[in-house]
Amino acid sequence: MRSKFMASYIIRNVSKSVTLLRLNDTDVKYFEANWHIPEGITYNAYVIKGKDGAVLIDLWKQKYSDLFLEALKQVVEPAEIRYVVVNHAEPDHTGALEAFSEVNPNAIVVAFPIAESLLRAKYNFKNQFKSLKNDESLSLSDITLKFIYTPWVHWPETMMTYYEQERILFTCDAFGSYSIPDGVDDQVADKEYERYSEKYLVTVIGSYRDNLLKNIEKLNLEGIKPAIIAPSHGLIWSKNPERVIQLYTRWARGESDEKKAVIIYASMYGSIESVVKKIKDSLPGVNFKTFAFTDNKRDDIEDALTEANGAKVVVIASPTYEVGPHPSIAQLIDIFSMKMKGLNKPTVLLTSYGWSSTADKRNLKAMQDAGFKVIDQATFKEKIAENDLKRIVSSISAALSSQP
Numbered sequence: 561m562r563s564k565f566m567a568s569y570i571i572r573n574v575s576k577s578v579t580l581l582r583l584n585d586t587d588v589k590y591f592e593a594n595w596h597i598p599e600g601i602t603y604n605a606y607v608i609k610g611k612d613g614a615v616l617i618d619l620w621k622q623k624y625s626d627l628f629l630e631a632l633k634q635v636v637e638p639a640e641i642r643y644v645v646v647n648h649a650e651p652d653h654t655g656a657l658e659a660f661s662e663v664n665p666n667a668i669v670v671a672f673p674i675a676e677s678l679l680r681a682k683y684n685f686k687n688q689f690k691s692l693k694n695d696e697s698l699s700l701s702d703i704t705l706k707f708i709y710t711p712w713v714h715w716p717e718t719m720m721t722y723y724e725q726e727r728i729l730f731t732c733d734a735f736g737s738y739s740i741p742d743g744v745d746d747q748v749a750d751k752e753y754e755r756y757s758e759k760y761l762v763t764v765i766g767s768y769r770d771n772l773l774k775n776i777e778k779l780n781l782e783g784i785k786p787a788i789i790a791p792s793h794g795l796i797w798s799k800n801p802e803r804v805i806q807l808y809t810r811w812a813r814g815e816s817d818e819k820k821a822v823i824i825y826a827s828m829y830g831s832i833e834s835v836v837k838k839i840k841d842s843l844p845g846v847n848f849k850t851f852a853f854t855d856n857k858r859d860d861i862e863d864a865l866t867e868a869n870g871a872k873v874v875v876i877a878s879p880t881y882e883v884g885p886h887p888s889i890a891q892l893i894d895i896f897s898m899k900m901k902g903l904n905k906p907t908v909l910l911t912s913y914g915w916s917s918t919a920d921k922r923n924l925k926a927m928q929d930a931g932f933k934v935i936d937q938a939t940f941k942e943k944i945a946e947n948d949l950k951r952i953v954s955s956i957s958a959a960l961s962s963q964p
């Protein structure tokens with residue numbers, strides 16, 4: 561089914577009583593008005609049908625409200641929905657709440673209090689709330705839901721919902737991904753999909769890695785071993801749910817099984833670019849991923865972040881621009897300090913200048929403050945000295961061969 565926004569939706573059975581309503585958003589270009597996602601994204605809502613009514617888990621973005629109701633009515637009579645579980649108040653999962661409320665003002669919205677205040681502030685709707693206090697359960701005859709508070713696995717109100725009878729964990733943003741896969745479950749989770757998932761983790765939840773890891777541990781401690789992990793973006797993990805937990809854990813830690821070096825540079829008139837070339841020529845066997853900001857190239861910053869997340873060493877090279885770093889590099893470091901803080905990733909800094917520069921000192925401080933481990937740096941007037949080049953090359957080489 562297609563809409564005027566070039567989006568479509570699909571409806572699939574996930575289990576005996578759970579149905580997926582998935583909106584494929586091909587219209588969105590910049591997720592959170594920031595992250596370039598030509599691959600698109602999905603919004604996954606779920607309906608659990610029981611003997612005494614149904615439960616809706618999460619919704620879609622507001623502009624797809626009409627499509628949401630159209631899809632919902634194919635699965636269940638909206639009036640039969642007794643509870644709307646809001647795992648996360650962000651509008652990509654709650655925007656259709658107003659439209660839903662028009663057709664069912666009696667369903668009770670289940671969420672943590674911060675979500676209630678956010679939703680009441682943003683939307684006009686009449687439905688009552690069941691405000692959760694701590695982790696607690698709710699029963700609707702043959703449906704038992706356990707709500708697990710997972711604060712700051714994106715926002716302060718974020719939670720997960722575990723459907724005990726079928727061992728399905730609805731995780732909202734956690735274990736989600738960008739892209740619009742051909743299938744709905746992890747049978748189609750290939751390398752490309754994994755890359756989109758890592759990109760999603762880094763850009764959306766990157767600042768909250770520690771909370772993500774803590775809450776993965778919390779699920780373990782609470783003995784929750786889901787048979788199916790059903791996030792609100794991307795694929796449902798029903799064949800191998802453990803796999804997405806392992807992947808997410810590895811990415812949240814910034815680990816990789818590849819010997820990969822990432823170079824991110826800006827170059828206005830070629831001085832930095834020629835040094836980058838020399839470094840790459842000196843290490844012919846190395847898997848370099850290079851991202852450039854030049855007068856005819858502007859790589860996606862989100863791809864640079866994603867590759868840097870799993871790199872063994874990161875090289876950041878900047879010309880001096882009005883005494884400081886080039887604006888593209890300044891922005892990149894700013895985003896690093898938000899999304900990749902504290903990974904202790906080995907880093908090499910290169911700075912070129914013409915007459916006087918503070919870019920090297922500023923970049924060094926900013927990267928150290930962001931929790932990167934600066935292992936070497938070189939500052940040069942237009943051309944790098946041979947001995948500096950040699951040293952930088954051997955620092956990169958050593959970082960690539962070091963054990964994690």
Ligand SMILES: Cc1cc2nc3c(=O)[nH]c(=O)nc-3n(C[C@H](O)[C@H](O)[C@H](O)COP(=O)(O)O)c2cc1C
Binds near residue numbers: 827879914917
């Ligand atoms: C717009 C602009 C601003 C610059 N500002 C400075 C500066 O404040 N201090 C300095 O030493 N060099 C400055 N430079 C010189 C460059 O930093 C220097 O030529 C550098 O090596 C350029 O590297 P690239 O060719 O890779 O961009 C500036 C150059 C440009 C084009």
